[in-house]
Amino acid sequence: MKKLSSVSICGLDGYEISVEVDVTKGMGQFTIVGLGDTAIQESRERVRSAIKNSGFKFPSGARITVNLAPADIRKKGPLYDLPIALGILGKEYNFIDEVVDNALFIGELALDGSIRGVNGVLPATIFAQKHKKKYIFLPFDNAKEAAIIPGIEIIGVKNLVEVVDFLTGRKEMSDKKEIISTSHISEKNYIDFSTIFGQEHAKRAMIVAAAGGHNIMLQGPPGSGKTMLAKAMAGILPNLELEEKIEISQIYSVAGMLSKEEPIIHERPFRSIHHTASEASIIGGGRESRPGEISLAHKGILFLDEFLEFPKNLIETLRQPLEDGYITINRVHQSATYPARFSLVGALNPCPCGFLGDKEKTCICSQHTIERYRAKLSGPIMDRIDMFVNVPRISISELKNSQSRKGKTSQEIREIITKAKNLQKKRFAGTKFFSNADMDNTAIDTIANISEEARHIAITSTEKLQLSTRVYYRILRLSRTIADIDGSTNVEVRHILEALSYRGNN
Structure with missing residues (x-):
């Protein structure tokens, strides 16, 4: 019997999975046990074809039993294809025990024996490093993603033949780790604060919110600039620390949203959500307990435009992540926990027609309609929002007057915020906090x-x-x-x- 190590990712946490493969004489059965999902059961056909098409001999007529232990942990996805295939081939080939015993194996096999990329490589690599593994064998397409983690040799492989050559000593292993630059120059075109005229009180509030990671609610009539202010705030957020980059990148790795060319998140996320989005897409969940928008906005901004158009029950589900900074998704077989420490930026109209309290237009809503509309903003949610800012509509004459007074650019504001952030960094040295809001x-x-x-x-x-x-x-x-x-x-x-x-x- 051959035994290889792999990993199961639940949320951002890893659990070691022992892939035990027993090949004996029998009736040609190929069985996989150990609480695997449909993708794992289908791996039998992928593994069989990959071994044959790679030029190896598949043990036809043998009884093959694969056990993914421990059996009480739910396993999902095709990442166990590679260790299963190696376990079968280990019956015929003498693998180097020192390498196999100190390695973690993940990867999906194509029918021709090539190895496809998988999700969750970054948390898998962190797990391997923490558990003192010396090597991690993974798809070549994922090697750059894993390269930022020190203390472990990254062996990126393109096909099954290459892995067998490494494990038998026919090919010398070399660490595929590349030097990943942790510095970054933003290529995104954010709205510059100097192009927003008037609204000085609101702009000051956005600066304070960005500097400390606070939640803010903008209220005003249509066209007053609420959305523009929120989008401009994304351009003044402070730079990410390396630890924060890795934490955010883990979430995007599990969600399969990292790019091959730049497999690390360098900038604080800005997630803008439409009010028709489902609860599972925002909070997280689904069949595979995927991270939702509140986790994808971790360390960044979650922007909810037309805040009171969202269903009341969805607004109420924001209570726990706003308070605790994480979300736990419970399912029958497992629970997944994702970080969700974001700055909530909400924008809302004062009433359904939008003109309650406006100087120029008269509100046409009844008192009952206004009360029902604003009832979605419950006391517990209001308690969790740090700042409430009125954004009045600016007249054309006021706009012309303010255009002559050029305000600070986003770059100048970002320098102010960076100084404030450096003070916080010094204050929180040796603690678990990153910002004042934490x-x-x-x-x-x-x-x-x-x-x-x-x-x-x-x-x-x-x-x-x-x-x-x-x-x-x-x-x-x-x-x-x-x-x-x-x-x-x-x-x-x-x-x-x-x-x-x-x-x-x-």
């Missing part, structure tokens, strides 16, 4: 440096406005970001007052 209540009380007078103002205001304890701590996080933008070591009263001003439309 801080838990204990961290706020111990390392946020909030002056006694500022804290007193925050407590008094929270009580007078009848805000929850959750909102109180969100105000403190927000004021810490405002202080970072000002370059202030301590949070002072003025920072608390600005943070409170963003609850004005709550």
